[in-house]
Amino acid sequence: MNLLTTVTASTTTELLNYNLLLACPDPATAEVLELIELGTRAPSVLICGESGTGKEIVARALHEASDRRRGPFIEVNCGALPPTLMDDALFGHERGAFTGATEMRRGAFERAHNGTLLLDEIGEMPLDQQPRLLRVLEGHGFERLGGERQIQSDFRLIAATNRKLEELQRAGSFRPDLFHRLDTFSIDVPPLRGRPRDVPHFVRLFAGEIPIAPEAFEWATGHLWPGNVRQLKNRFERARVLSAGQEIQIRHLAREVDNISTLTCDAGFLKQLMSVGFWKAVDFVEKELLRAYLLKYGNDKRAVARNSGLRVSTLYDKLREHHLFEPRK
DSSP states (O other): OHHHHHHSSSSSHHHHHHHHHOOOHHHHHHHHHHHHHTTTTEEEEEEOOOOTTTHHHHHHHHHHHHHEEEETTTEEEESOOOOOHHHHHHHHOOTTSSOOOOOEEEEEEHTTTEEEEEEEEEGGGOOOGGHHHHHHHOEEEEEOOOOOOEOOOOEEEEEEHHHHHHHHHTTTOHHHHHHHHHSSEEEOOOOOOOOOHHHHHHHHHTTTTTTHHHHHHHHHHHHHOOOOHHHHHHHHHHHHEEEEEOOOHHHHHHHHHGGGGOOOOOHHHHHHHHHHHHHHHHHHHHHHOOOOOOOOHTTTTHHHHHEEEHHHHHHHHHHHHHOOOOOOO
């Protein structure tokens, strides 16, 4: 099977996403494309990777390259749904199942029949709801809320996460049996810093027809982009507005926290960091950076996420990891 000839798209936006993935020149991206081809035959797929790396694009490509491409592609974001609404979103409900249920509603399991169901941010699914998901995956049968009739749905599951499910298992917040059921075939999407040959491609793509100054191009291709492709794309959308259609300069792209290349680090401080070992030093610097962001933005977590390039869910994970939850001033 050739992914280039198999993948189709129903909208211009989806076509852009596929071309964005297929045209990437880095070998690490080529490995992902090979896994997508293999994954089209897997009964379920687990996609792992940092926020902003393109996990949703990989999931859509898996669907479109499979024999289920004529069926529906249904997406449920487990991190965006309150726990009280999760069951209704997945199972649906019968009329009169609860107050306000004035008509029957089909859930994601049912709507994904003969197609693909993407459970995004699966690591955020509450522990008490995971056994119900496991039962459906084992038998593909379920009842709507308030119903008694068993419904069968033939769907292929794709789960995506930016969290390490192995660590969640050890912490007791993710069931090992569900993890093993999901992890029959996995695809790890590398961060943008792990596929540097893709960066110039994205820079030219997101700049579009607007010219970009050589020094701005050099800055953009050398930047780490901790928020990955999503951050790079959003930054160029901002730059296109700021440049008013004229040549994009560094000042249109760079923000205060980006100017890491102008920073200097005292040799004595570096020596201290080296003395504790690489990972302890990275952990220390990460924690201090988070402290600085919180101080600068008055503990406004959304402002910190917006200006640091982190997704809100990732920021909260980091704050929990470093015990930095503080009352907002």
